[in-house]
Amino acid sequence: EIVMTQSPATLSVSPGERATLSCRASQSVSSNLAWYQQKPGQAPRLLIYGASTRATGTPARFSGSGSGTEFTLTVNSLQSEDFAVYYCQQYYNWPTWTFGQGTKVEI
Amino acid sequence: EVELVESGGGLVQPGGSLRLSCAASGFTFSSYGMNWVRQTPGKGLEWVSYIGSRSDTILYADSVKGRFTISRDNAKNSLYLQMNSLRDEDTAVYYCARATIHGYDNWGQGTLVTVSS
Numbered sequence: 001e002i003v004m005t006q007s008p009a010t011l012s013v014s015p016g017e018r019a020t021l022s023c024r025a026s027q028s029v030s031s032n033l034a035w036y037q038q039k040p041g042q043a044p045r046l047l048i049y050g051a052s053t054r055a056t057g058t059p060a061r062f063s064g065s066g067s068g069t070e071f072t073l074t075v076n077s078l079q080s081e082d083f084a085v086y087y088c089q090q091y092y093n094w095p096t097w098t099f100g101q102g103t104k105v106e107i
Numbered sequence: 108e109v110e111l112v113e114s115g116g117g118l119v120q121p122g123g124s125l126r127l128s129c130a131a132s133g134f135t136f137s138s139y140g141m142n143w144v145r146q147t148p149g150k151g152l153e154w155v156s157y158i159g160s161r162s163d164t165i166l167y168a169d170s171v172k173g174r175f176t177i178s179r180d181n182a183k184n185s186l187y188l189q190m191n192s193l194r195d196e197d198t199a200v201y202y203c204a205r206a207t208i209h210g211y212d213n214w215g216q217g218t219l220v221t222v223s224s
Contacts, residue, residue, distance in 0.1 A: 049209035
């Protein structure tokens with residue numbers, strides 16, 4: 001099983017600042033990496049796939065980068081609606097697509 | 108607009124059974140593989156089961172193999188998960204999720220399953 005490790009567990013930022021989230025895979029997943037956003041009481045929502053492609057409806061302030069085992073999600077100029085938990089997920093090893101444990105972005 | 112609506116969750120005793128349903132709308136259900144994914148505070152998000160668009164491929168996580176059965180009815184645009192021999196560790200919010208080559212692009216709102224005596 002491919003283990004996904006996210007850091008930090010919690011990120012405290014102010015509105016308008018930039019947030020940088022990291023995700024590491026225990027083995028190469030190429031660019032088969034997605035990022036999800038989850039708000040309290042809601043299901044995860046696909047934000048980024050292919051490590052860097054924004055899903056439909058994802059604002060341009062969200063950007064993803066990386067390949068292989070190291071990935072980054074950057075959120076520029078954080079808005080109030082961006083405070084949430086973010087998960088990375090590899091979809092290289094079908095069907096056991098595995099998730100990281102999440103990074104909570106809080107004020 | 109794609110919509111997935113789960114139902115069937117609830118409180119059940121260890122060893123009991125429960126059947127979850129997921130009603131799909133807004134897309135051609137019969138063209139997509141579907142999944143059940145669960146979420147717990149302790150283990151986070153965990154893939155549970157996958158079924159191909161024509162039920163030709165069915166796969167389970169080792170943690171539920173032999174106890175859970177996934178099925179679908181394309182005529183009714185519905186996905187199911189029959190859960191037997193439930194354990195405490197099966198307590199979770201269960202989501203149905205549509206699978207594409209780029210991950211899970213649509214999720215239901217989830218249904219809570221609590222296994223407790």
